[in-house]
Amino acid sequence: MMAEKSYIDLKREVWDPGLCARCGACVAVCPAGALFFGRAAEGESPLSPESTGYCKMETDGVPCGACYRACPRTGERLPLPSLLGDTVETVAARAAFPVAHKQSGGAVTAILKSALEEGTIDAVVTVTADPWTLKPRSEVITDAGVLVTHAGSRYNWWVPLLAALNEAVVVRKCQNIAVVGVPCVVQAVYRIRESDFDLLRPFGRSIRLVIGLFCTESFDYARLVEGALRRERGIEPWAVRRLDVKGALEVTVDDGTVVSIPLAELESCIPSGCKTCTDFAALDADISAGAVGSPEGFTTLLIRTPAGKGFVDRARASGALEISDEVALAPAERLAARKAARGR
Numbered sequence: 001m002m003a004e005k006s007y008i009d010l011k012r013e014v015w016d017p018g019l020c021a022r023c024g025a026c027v028a029v030c031p032a033g034a035l036f037f038g039r040a041a042e043g044e045s046p047l048s049p050e051s052t053g054y055c056k057m058e059t060d061g062v063p064c065g066a067c068y069r070a071c072p073r074t075g076e077r078l079p080l081p082s083l084l085g086d087t088v089e090t091v092a093a094r095a096a097f098p099v100a101h102k103q104s105g106g107a108v109t110a111i112l113k114s115a116l117e118e119g120t121i122d123a124v125v126t127v128t129a130d131p132w133t134l135k136p137r138s139e140v141i142t143d144a145g146v147l148v149t150h151a152g153s154r155y156n157w158w159v160p161l162l163a164a165l166n167e168a169v170v171v172r173k174c175q176n177i178a179v180v181g182v183p184c185v186v187q188a189v190y191r192i193r194e195s196d197f198d199l200l201r202p203f204g205r206s207i208r209l210v211i212g213l214f215c216t217e218s219f220d221y222a223r224l225v226e227g228a229l230r231r232e233r234g235i236e237p238w239a240v241r242r243l244d245v246k247g248a249l250e251v252t253v254d255d256g257t258v259v260s261i262p263l264a265e266l267e268s269c270i271p272s273g274c275k276t277c278t279d280f281a282a283l284d285a286d287i288s289a290g291a292v293g294s295p296e297g298f299t300t301l302l303i304r305t306p307a308g309k310g311f312v313d314r315a316r317a318s319g320a321l322e323i324s325d326e327v328a329l330a331p332a333e334r335l336a337a338r339k340a341a342r343g344r
């Protein structure tokens with residue numbers, strides 16, 4: 001059994017050395033609600049959580065350590081078992097209905113919409129964005145129509161990405177949740193699902209499906225949107241129609257112009273926690289989804305578990321999802337290899 005460790009250990013091992021991925025798992029599972037992301041200096045976002053100072057373990061001597069156990073950055077850092085991970089099937093897929101803001105093929109939206117409509121899940125914990133400020137927020141979505149309006153990738157970080165898991169489980173009592181997240185979030189959810197610790201079990205038991213998004217890096221909201229876009233290039237957030245990363249950050253603005261920003265110019269927008277991250281393909285998800293490897297208008301799906309396959313098959317049977325076998329994994333392998341080497 002793991003010796004109990006508290007947020008003090010998390011601070012020493014993860015927050016202070018700049019390893020925090022800002023996934024928000026610790027914020028979501030702290031039973032005292034004592035961890036939060038506060039304010040940082042002007043033009044900066046906080047790099048890690050802080051504590052109110054109250055802790056069940058440190059203050060009251062009650063065994064806890066939920067935050068430490070959920071964190072994907074604690075413990076020994078083992079090499080990745082493989083670059084793209086295990087799969088039961090790999091396909092290119094797209095939504096069979098219009099998805100206005102889809103990032104790739106809208107396949108993630110199609111799988112989740114179909115599952116919500118069939119009742120195989122009762123909530124989706126995901127990251128949406130305020131269309132005016134582009135500020136992301138961690139959100140619980142229970143309505144299939146609402147879910148479709150939030151398609152598209154949020155490349156900026158500002159929120160603890162998984163914070164809404166607390167609302168889904170503790171406040172709304174959802175029992176069959178799908179979580180969508182970048183690989184650090186997927187790693188945290190994996191830890192939570194695998195744990196037999198009393199305070200994590202209600203979260204783990206409530207999660208039915210985990211969809212991971214391929215990820216090379218995320219960008220800090222304040223540095224990217226307020227700094228690199230607004231101050232340095234005069235691009236207002238409400239004028240941004242679409243963001244995409246295709247070798248460079250491509251910003252499509254309202255008049256249809258595409259501004260391409262080389263990633264080398266955005267180096268200072270990448271948070272320290274991303275620079276040590278090695279997982280590109282969300283190895284611990286039920287299904288991983290990305291753009292690379294599929295034809296334009298499709299999403300690459302690495303289906304990893306029987307449960308993941310069940311959700312894809314049902315979405316297909318319901319008519320929500322179309323599948324193609326036109327998928328090539330070499331480009332994804334190259335991105336994964338580069339990320340694994342960078343993070344070491």
Ligand SMILES: Cc1cc2nc3c(=O)[nH]c(=O)nc-3n(C[C@H](O)[C@H](O)[C@H](O)COP(=O)(O)OP(=O)(O)OC[C@H]3O[C@@H](n4cnc5c(N)ncnc54)[C@H](O)[C@@H]3O)c2cc1C
Binds near residue numbers: 107219291299
């Ligand atoms: C930070 C980031 C980096 C990425 N980097 C790559 C890459 O290098 N190569 C590549 O091939 N693909 C990358 N992707 C994945 C790609 O952008 C698409 O998300 C993926 O192809 C699925 O497309 P889709 O059209 O099926 O999804 P959609 O149907 O558009 O649905 C996307 C779903 O994901 C949710 N979502 C969006 N952003 C986030 C987020 N930050 N955290 C949690 N949920 C979110 C939305 O709410 C929505 O439910 C990245 C995604 C993100 C968020």
Ligand code: SF4
Binds near residue numbers: 014023025
């Ligand atoms: S990586 Fe996630 S769980 Fe770990 S300290 Fe940072 S926000 Fe908390």
Ligand code: SF4
Binds near residue numbers: 183
């Ligand atoms: S690179 Fe992606 S998965 Fe890794 S810490 Fe950053 S946001 Fe999370």
